[in-house]
Amino acid sequence: MAVAIDQPFVMETLAHDSRVPRQMLMALLGSDINAAFATGINAWNKGHGVADIGVTSADGDYLVKQAGTPGMSVLIDPGFAFVRGKFSVLNQGMYGAPNTVQRTHAIAAADGVNARKDLVVLHMRDATWGGDGTSDARIDVITGTPSGSPADPSLSALNAYMVLARVNVAAGATSITNANIDDLRLPATLPYKSSSTRRALLSLAAGDEPLDWYDLDTNRKHRWNGTEWEIIDEPPQVWNVTSVLQPGAIACTTNIGRYTRRRGKFEATISITINATGTGGNFVLVTLPITLSSAEGTSGSFQYFDNGIASYCGQVVGQSSTVVGFQPDNQASLLGLTPNFAVVAGDVLRFNVEGWY
Numbered sequence: 001m002a003v004a005i006d007q008p009f010v011m012e013t014l015a016h017d018s019r020v021p022r023q024m025l026m027a028l029l030g031s032d033i034n035a036a037f038a039t040g041i042n043a044w045n046k047g048h049g050v051a052d053i054g055v056t057s058a059d060g061d062y063l064v065k066q067a068g069t070p071g072m073s074v075l076i077d078p079g080f081a082f083v084r085g086k087f088s089v090l091n092q093g094m095y096g097a098p099n100t101v102q103r104t105h106a107i108a109a110a111d112g113v114n115a116r117k118d119l120v121v122l123h124m125r126d127a128t129w130g131g132d133g134t135s136d137a138r139i140d141v142i143t144g145t146p147s148g149s150p151a152d153p154s155l156s157a158l159n160a161y162m163v164l165a166r167v168n169v170a171a172g173a174t175s176i177t178n179a180n181i182d183d184l185r186l187p188a189t190l191p192y193k194s195s196s197t198r199r200a201l202l203s204l205a206a207g208d209e210p211l212d213w214y215d216l217d218t219n220r221k222h223r224w225n226g227t228e229w230e231i232i233d234e235p236p237q238v239w240n241v242t243s244v245l246q247p248g249a250i251a252c253t254t255n256i257g258r259y260t261r262r263r264g265k266f267e268a269t270i271s272i273t274i275n276a277t278g279t280g281g282n283f284v285l286v287t288l289p290i291t292l293s294s295a296e297g298t299s300g301s302f303q304y305f306d307n308g309i310a311s312y313c314g315q316v317v318g319q320s321s322t323v324v325g326f327q328p329d330n331q332a333s334l335l336g337l338t339p340n341f342a343v344v345a346g347d348v349l350r351f352n353v354e355g356w357y
């Protein structure tokens with residue numbers, strides 16, 4: 001016996017409920033259509049945000065900025081956004097919100113004594129599924145309360161919205177400039193314009209983060225693993241070692257050094273020329289560019305050229321989560337002790353290493 005499910009989208013001869021394309025948008029943008037959504041000024045869910053956050057602080061969809069001649073109003077740039085409902089998550093789904101022209105919105109007159117904070121919001125009103133008295137899309141400015149310590153106004157009366165910006169209205173102000181506007185947009189599609197933007201804006205509770213994001217300033221791709229942001233892909237990063245240990249710091253020059261992190265695995269390769277003399281009878285050690293989860297599982301191979309006198313090959317051995325040593329083939333201890341020698345200027349150390357972070 002077949003069991004019917006909800007009406008599919010799109011199918012000829014069927015009338016389609018408005019909820020279906022909104023639910024499809026939500027699913028395509030990575031949101032669970034059955035998940036609760038505690039929305040707020042800095043809270044969002046996967047997919048909820050503007051389509052293009054921009055590459056600089058002065059572009060992107062729905063950017064809020066000062067008027068051409070600053071006064072008590074702001075401009076809202078054109079763009080497209082995805083706004084998730086919170087009144088009835090399953091029925092509201094994800095609204096698509098186009099804005100084809102630049103809009104102007106007035107800011108209420110400043111208080112003569114105290115400052116206040118206003119919030120510019122993209123507001124979806126839905127009379128059928130959103131608990132509203134009418135159905136439309138609009139930009140609202142929610143005016144805060146003047147105070148010696150002003151706070152953001154409550155948005156609890158709104159059922160589907162996204163905060164675009166905070167306008168800091170000083171006491172007695174007669175104009176609003178870009179310096180008074182905090183950009184609070186978040187992206188529905190990646191990438192972020194910078195890691196500093198991500199750190200500033202993603203002060204989110206666990207579960208409210210997007211699955212992945214791409215950072216343009218480092219070309220790294222990150223994924224939320226339920227506890228922290230994990231680097232899942234990055235281009236080779238420069239590794240510059242200026243000293244090795246034997247046992248104190250011995251100056252050296254990095255000829256070439258690169259490392260990458262991918263899905264919890266660290267891999268690196270480096271070539272170092274020694275510039276000074278160490279103390280024989282001590283291990284030769286190198287500090288890694290990152291902290292690994294432990295010394296266990298650290299592995300690699302090395303070559304050491306003893307200033308034209310001899311050369312040694314062997315295995316890289318983790319000494320701690322941040323330091324590695326070098327065990328020559330057929331030797332019971334590490335380089336510097338077995339064989340017992342001191343590094344000197346002109347020696348060259350080359351090695352590759354991998355481990356888990």
